[in-house]
Amino acid sequence: MSADQELTTRMRVQDAVVKYGFIVVTVLLFVFFMASEPAFRTSGSLFAMLKYSSVTAILGLGMTYVMAVGGMDLSIGSTAGLAVQMAAMTMVFYNLTGSTAVIVVLLAGVVVGLLNAVLIVVCKIPDLLATLGTMFVIQGAKLIPVEGQSVSAGMTLRNGDTAPGKFTDDFLQIDRGAIAGVPYPVILMLLLTVLTWFILARTKWGRMMYAIGANPEASRLAGVPINRYRGLAYVLCSVFAAIGGMILVSRIGQGDVNAGASSLLEAVAVALVGTSVLGIGKPNAWGTLLGALLVGIVLTGLTMKGFSYFYQDTAKGLVLIVALLFSFTISRKKVRYTPAV
Amino acid sequence: MVADGDPGTPVLQLRDMTMAFGANQVLKGVSMALPAGRVTALLGANGAGKSTLIKILSGVYAGAGGEILVAGEPVSLSTPGEARQAGIQTVHQRIGDSLVPGLTVAENLCFEEIVQGGIPAVRSLRRILPRAREIAATLDLNWSEAKLRQDVFELGIADGQLLLLARALIQRPKVLVLDEPTSTLSQAEVDRLFAVIRRLREEGVAILYVSHHLEEIRSMADDLVVLRDGRIHNEQRAPFDMAAAVKSMLGESVALAAERLVERRGERTALELRGVQLLRRSTPFDLDLRYGEVTGIVGLIGAGKSELARGIFGVDTWRAGSMRLDGAPYAPRRAGEAVRRGIFLVPEDRASEAMLPGWSIARTVSLPFLGALCRAGVVNRGQEDQRARGIIKDFGVVSTGPDQSVDALSGGNQQKVVVGRWFGESPQVILLDEPFRGVDIGARRDISAHARTVAGGGACVVVLSSDVEEIREVADRIIVLADGAVRLDAYTSQVDGDAIVTSMSEVA
Numbered sequence: 001m002s003a004d005q006e007l008t009t010r011m012r013v014q015d016a017v018v019k020y021g022f023i024v025v026t027v028l029l030f031v032f033f034m035a036s037e038p039a040f041r042t043s044g045s046l047f048a049m050l051k052y053s054s055v056t057a058i059l060g061l062g063m064t065y066v067m068a069v070g071g072m073d074l075s076i077g078s079t080a081g082l083a084v085q086m087a088a089m090t091m092v093f094y095n096l097t098g099s100t101a102v103i104v105v106l107l108a109g110v111v112v113g114l115l116n117a118v119l120i121v122v123c124k125i126p127d128l129l130a131t132l133g134t135m136f137v138i139q140g141a142k143l144i145p146v147e148g149q150s151v152s153a154g155m156t157l158r159n160g161d162t163a164p165g166k167f168t169d170d171f172l173q174i175d176r177g178a179i180a181g182v183p184y185p186v187i188l189m190l191l192l193t194v195l196t197w198f199i200l201a202r203t204k205w206g207r208m209m210y211a212i213g214a215n216p217e218a219s220r221l222a223g224v225p226i227n228r229y230r231g232l233a234y235v236l237c238s239v240f241a242a243i244g245g246m247i248l249v250s251r252i253g254q255g256d257v258n259a260g261a262s263s264l265l266e267a268v269a270v271a272l273v274g275t276s277v278l279g280i281g282k283p284n285a286w287g288t289l290l291g292a293l294l295v296g297i298v299l300t301g302l303t304m305k306g307f308s309y310f311y312q313d314t315a316k317g318l319v320l321i322v323a324l325l326f327s328f329t330i331s332r333k334k335v336r337y338t339p340a341v
Numbered sequence: 342m343v344a345d346g347d348p349g350t351p352v353l354q355l356r357d358m359t360m361a362f363g364a365n366q367v368l369k370g371v372s373m374a375l376p377a378g379r380v381t382a383l384l385g386a387n388g389a390g391k392s393t394l395i396k397i398l399s400g401v402y403a404g405a406g407g408e409i410l411v412a413g414e415p416v417s418l419s420t421p422g423e424a425r426q427a428g429i430q431t432v433h434q435r436i437g438d439s440l441v442p443g444l445t446v447a448e449n450l451c452f453e454e455i456v457q458g459g460i461p462a463v464r465s466l467r468r469i470l471p472r473a474r475e476i477a478a479t480l481d482l483n484w485s486e487a488k489l490r491q492d493v494f495e496l497g498i499a500d501g502q503l504l505l506l507a508r509a510l511i512q513r514p515k516v517l518v519l520d521e522p523t524s525t526l527s528q529a530e531v532d533r534l535f536a537v538i539r540r541l542r543e544e545g546v547a548i549l550y551v552s553h554h555l556e557e558i559r560s561m562a563d564d565l566v567v568l569r570d571g572r573i574h575n576e577q578r579a580p581f582d583m584a585a586a587v588k589s590m591l592g593e594s595v596a597l598a599a600e601r602l603v604e605r606r607g608e609r610t611a612l613e614l615r616g617v618q619l620l621r622r623s624t625p626f627d628l629d630l631r632y633g634e635v636t637g638i639v640g641l642i643g644a645g646k647s648e649l650a651r652g653i654f655g656v657d658t659w660r661a662g663s664m665r666l667d668g669a670p671y672a673p674r675r676a677g678e679a680v681r682r683g684i685f686l687v688p689e690d691r692a693s694e695a696m697l698p699g700w701s702i703a704r705t706v707s708l709p710f711l712g713a714l715c716r717a718g719v720v721n722r723g724q725e726d727q728r729a730r731g732i733i734k735d736f737g738v739v740s741t742g743p744d745q746s747v748d749a750l751s752g753g754n755q756q757k758v759v760v761g762r763w764f765g766e767s768p769q770v771i772l773l774d775e776p777f778r779g780v781d782i783g784a785r786r787d788i789s790a791h792a793r794t795v796a797g798g799g800a801c802v803v804v805l806s807s808d809v810e811e812i813r814e815v816a817d818r819i820i821v822l823a824d825g826a827v828r829l830d831a832y833t834s835q836v837d838g839d840a841i842v843t844s845m846s847e848v849a
Binding site for chain 2 (some may be wrong): 202203204205207208211214215217218219220221222223224225281282
């Protein structure tokens with residue numbers, strides 16, 4: 001009997017570690033940096049950190065939908081990059097308004113998402129491979145109209161003219177503006193987190209997506225239109241990637257051809273980190289947000305401690321591995337996300 | 342070799358085995374002995390602890406309390422490798438866990454030798470074939486070269502099970518554990534299996550035979566052990582008192598005799614099937630399924646039962662044929678359309694076709710009808726919970742409540758959940774494909790009773806099974822399917838078991 005209780009106590013500790021360990025680590029790191037770096041304490045740097053995290057978080061939220069259906073989207077980084085360039089071209093080449101650029105960006109996201117959905121759902125290409133293909137196509141195709149040049153105001157066009165437009169002020173406000181001191185990207189990040197949480201945890205859409213992720217065949221036999229919901233997940237993912245790209249281009253103020261390239265791995269990482277938070281064991285919105293914040297805290301803190309940028313990827317990788325240790329090694333519960341390789 | 346009936350040291354002895362998962366004490370002190378050259382049957386309801394005991398013996402679960410002795414020597418069975426080393430081979434009920442899809446049948450046959458390095462890792466398939474044939478020969482399987490070269494994924498469940506058995510036998514085990522070995526086999530295959538078991542018994546192998554089939558136990562076993570609630574409640578030597586065994590298996594509460602069913606006659610036709618061709622070479626047939634009665638469709642494996650049910654449910658298409666529902670053309674293209682028309686299917690394989698790992702009872706139950714539980718796309722969780730509570734109560738699902746994970750339920754209770762979820766929504770036509778597979782008698786009675794009740798309420802209920810007795814217990818009308826065609830169609834009271842069995846094995 002006592003052995004019995006011992007076992008359950010140990011298990012309880014284990015469960016608690018899995019459930020709260022990650023949050024504790026995040027808070028401890030935050031407190032550590034706060035205590036040791038005075039610069040970290042200013043609200044300016046706090047918001048800078050949150051702003052940095054917002055793009056990763058939003059891409060990660062998109063990835064959360066795809067992971068919920070048991071899939072993977074490798075094209076989100078290049079979709080974000082596509083959004084960067086589409087927005088820049090709309091304003092700089094065609095001299096259109098900032099709101100037109102926003103619409104173009106969202107449409108680009110929908111189009112990429114539909115393309116992925118068709119390849120995966122209709123053509124039955126495995127998701128990893130299909131999105132690997134679209135990733136390259138998007139990366140390459142966006143270089144063609146600009147001949148590999150970054151799009152910036154006043155650049156010389158192919159026919160020798162000077163580009164007529166520039167980034168509009170309202171578009172630049174997407175990254176720079178704030179309400180009561182809280183920057184727009186941070187607000188957007190929080191809104192999209194709540195939206196994603198709501199869709200996944202409370203609605204029929206989310207339930208169907210998780211069902212497909214848990215057992216596609218059982219879902220099909222329960223009458224779930226699995227193609228429709230898998231497609232929907234990819235479309236949502238690409239739209240979120242495009243929104244991330246929109247914030248990015250507003251921040252850098254030019255159509256940098258390399259923008260977004262590194263965000264794929266970060267987004268995958270934070271969504272995976274998210275599966276281990278609170279011991280939920282499946283992709284979820286708050287977990288993804290927390291994952292993005294943790295990465296933000298670690299990177300900001302390291303930078304302030306004087307580490308150069310080339311330490312960053314190592315740090316991100318370690319954060320991911322620690323998170324995976326929580327969900328795969330320490331957790332007694334089976335993790336519900338296994339990449340479809 | 343020990344002669345039959347010799348009371349010498351048993352090959353395998355278990356002393357006071359205990360096992361707990363958290364606070365859940367599954368085994369509460371099980372002691373038993375498996376003598377050489379005898380078949381010991383293990384009988385127990387779902388959740389009695391049979392699976393746990395088997396997993397301990399096969400080294401899947403470490404950390405059990407108690408002592409295990411092989412030939413009088415204490416052994417540790419904390420990994421599958423140690424179990425094999427000790428001469429204990431297990432053929433599990435879930436074959437999917439033991440086969441490696443993507444490899445050929447031949448490679449799967451030789452799998453253990455490949456893993457242990459007996460066969461070099463790099464060796465052409467052609468050079469593995471002779472060894473594969475040797476292994477298959479332990480079970481007299483005359484598999485063609487083409488079959489040995491097939492991806493194991495393409496094998497049926499029955500062949501997969503035979504493959505695993507052959508693989509276990511080639512290791513010359515001292516103890517062979519068979520977990521529900523016949524649940525997916527046809528009669529011919531069962532006969533073949535029994536011949537092999539008899540041979541092994543003569544060779545002095547100790548066999549632990551786990552089954553729900555009393556008839557099999559009666560004909561095969563020398564000893565009988567009944568497990569209930571983690572303890573052994575009854576031990577017998579052949580000839581057995583089955584009534585006593587079943588009684589101790591179910592506890593005192595369950596009445597033993599199946600009540601004679603009052604046959605119902607449906608009058609209105611629900612589904613008219615016309616020119617249905619199920620298999621590649623089968624002849625098309627017509628069939629009417631009626632409201633207000635339970636139609637039992639019985640046939641061997643490969644007779645086309647699942648194909649028939651899945652076609653009606655819209656998840657597979659037949660080679661030919663059309664349907665009318667209530668007189669109007671009906672051609673569902675996916676399950677959702679069938680569900681909307683009130684046509685439900687409980688699929689054959691619970692684990693791969695119905696269960697969602699990690700899902701709660703409430704969620705599992707509501708998935709097919711989520712639309713009705715939603716308002717503007719938002720799931721009404723109160724209503725969802727209430728619905729789940731209703732099904733838990735109606736079917737007597739043993740659980741901690743609607744939020745409990747389905748993974749934590751015993752097999753019979755899982756089955757009640759995946760069957761019960763469809764009954765909660767007043768079906769027009771409900772198709773139950775092998776609803777009693779791997780389910781204890783209590784759960785089987787509960788499910789049968791519900792099937793009969795909804796049929797009494799006017800629904801068209803179709804139960805598909807390969808077990809004649811199961812079908813006779815539940816059905817008003819019996820249809821025998823063989824080679825994809827209807828061989829017999831009669832009311833249950835008008836046909837006896839022998840006639841059914843004869844027509845099942847009839848070849849056109």
